[in-house]
Amino acid sequence: MKDLADVVQLVEYKSRFLPQSELAEEEAHKLYLQFGDKIAVEWPSPKTGNQWQLTSLGWVGFIPLGEGRGISLQPKVSLGNLFRMLEHAYDLRSFKLLEGLYDCEAIQEFYERLATILARRLLDRARQGLYKTYMEEADHLSFVRGRIDVLALARKPVMTTVPCDYEEHTIDVEDNQVVAWTLYTILRSGICTERAIPILRKAERVLRHSVSLKPFSDLDCFGRNYNR
Numbered sequence: 001m002k003d004l005a006d007v008v009q010l011v012e013y014k015s016r017f018l019p020q021s022e023l024a025e026e027e028a029h030k031l032y033l034q035f036g037d038k039i040a041v042e043w044p045s046p047k048t049g050n051q052w053q054l055t056s057l058g059w060v061g062f063i064p065l066g067e068g069r070g071i072s073l074q075p076k077v078s079l080g081n082l083f084r085m086l087e088h089a090y091d092l093r094s095f096k097l098l099e100g101l102y103d104c105e106a107i108q109e110f111y112e113r114l115a116t117i118l119a120r121r122l123l124d125r126a127r128q129g130l131y132k133t134y135m136e137e138a139d140h141l142s143f144v145r146g147r148i149d150v151l152a153l154a155r156k157p158v159m160t161t162v163p164c165d166y167e168e169h170t171i172d173v174e175d176n177q178v179v180a181w182t183l184y185t186i187l188r189s190g191i192c193t194e195r196a197i198p199i200l201r202k203a204e205r206v207l208r209h210s211v212s213l214k215p216f217s218d219l220d221c222f223g224r225n226y227n228r
Helices: 025-034 079-090 093-101 107-128 150-155 174-187 197-208
Strands: 007-011 015-018 039-042 052-056 061-066 069-074 133-141 162-170
Touching: 007 015, 007 052, 025 039, 025 061, 052 069, 107 174, 107 197, 174 197
Parallel strands: 007 069
Antiparallel strands: 015 052, 039 052, 061 069, 133 162
């Protein structure tokens, strides 16, 4: 876990005042522009006692600011009670996998536990075989594969290779790319401790040479149907 000087703790719907020296201007702009729906930022002024005023707007999570610094958004209730409430209210059976995590006292610890679960599940899935699907490809080959691209061949009849359209059975698909990018982001977040880093690196290596590393946002994960 990071030192408290590097991680600012905010409890939902409560304000916290910080001396001007504890938050850089560029960090405040990042919070205001990118996370204004999650944190209300008031610039130092006579109104705030010439301090920064940060107020959590009810979200729970961790916002990295870079260089190992960040904002930890804490719920009013303990994490254990929070997830028990969710299970009861929405009958979320999937939250049962979190029963062993209720002893986490901080968002960073909880984040690390979830990251570890992701890494272990990926390693288990890799032993059984990662998800594959057929992707359409077009290339010039030294042998015929799939079907010949007749139009390309007609435009240039003298060729040393054959233009072909074919399907490739590959694991380099978007579902696996999302997982690869997630592991990449976790390892570079600076949030996880050395306790979790080895298994995270092991999981990342499983995908590194066979799955393309492409950036994804959280919105890319909405509406996505995952199979096993």
